[in-house]
Amino acid sequence: MDQVRPNFFAGPYVDRRAEAREEAGWLEVALSDSATLFLLAKGTTQLVRTQPEPRIEFVSAAHPLVRDTDPRHFVLLGWFRGVRCILIELEPERAASVPDGATFEELRPLSPLLRGDEAGLLAYARALSIWRSRQKFCGVCGYTTVPERAGHVIRCTNPECRHEFFPRIDPAIIVLVTDGERALLGRQASWPPGRYSTIAGFVEPGESLEDAVAREVMEETAVPVLTSRYHSSQPWPFPSSVMIGFQATAVPGSVVQVGSELEAAGWFTRKDIESGGTLVPPSHSISYQLISAWLKGAQD
Secondary structure: OOOOOOOOOOOOOEEOOHHHHHOOOHHHHHHHOOOOEEEEEEOOEEEEEOOOOOEEOOEOOOOHHHHOOOHHHEEEEEEEOOEEEEEEEEOOOOOOOOOOOEEEEEHHHHHHHOOHHHHHHHHHHHHHHHHHHOOOEOOOOOOEEEEEHHHOEEEEOOOOOOOEEOOOOEEEEEEEEEOOOEEEEEEOOOOOOOEOEOEEEEOOOOOOHHHHHHHHHHHHHOOOEEEEEEEEEEEEOOOOEEEEEEEEEEOOOOOOOOOOOOOEEEEEEHHHHHOOOOEOOOOOOHHHHHHHHHHOOOOO
């Protein structure tokens, strides 16, 4: 299926220029460039301005938080809108004087309100911050670690180990299963009343994506999948996933039996969904895109 536009959080919003991470003096060059943009983060929150409309609150190299931060907390993200952009990870307990009207906020509730490229940049930065916060010690020998390659590699400080760790991404499949005129949807107990979505789950070791689709659908609904095909993907930094979207078919008339992970599941016609009686996921999610494609008839 040809995709007209990328899913939310995806797309060419940043020029990563991975080769720049290998330059020994990358940070000094960035600090000396008055045009460099700095994105501030505290834990999983990031500095934004919410009024009059949500946007990233970048700061310049002249800001005290930039001048007084340990170089180990700088991460080169790439070039955003043609300008070098760097993530600064502040300690959660650190007092931070920020521009009036700017606050540290969580991305998830704000993401639908942000411009697509800014949401993508914050998703990228958030995923890196979470990975780096969990890799302070070597998983091989237990020694402390240090960041290298502009923050994109973590290396063990033990001279006899020196193991390198790279950013971790957790792959998860998400699939819209149909049996012709009906779509298989499920809901979790924590969701708003009436909301249903596509079936999703993490890929297990030694498992292909197609195998994961069939297993997750069977585990959660007892519906056997006949065929599946790739649709599109979406970065999902909550905390560090990539959602790999599929369309799948099932035997017509398959009986749904809800597994332990869902509160409810069942078959829904286009009329059921379009009538508004069944709430679909937010429009910035890949599950919404999968459902929309089916409603428009863009599924075999």
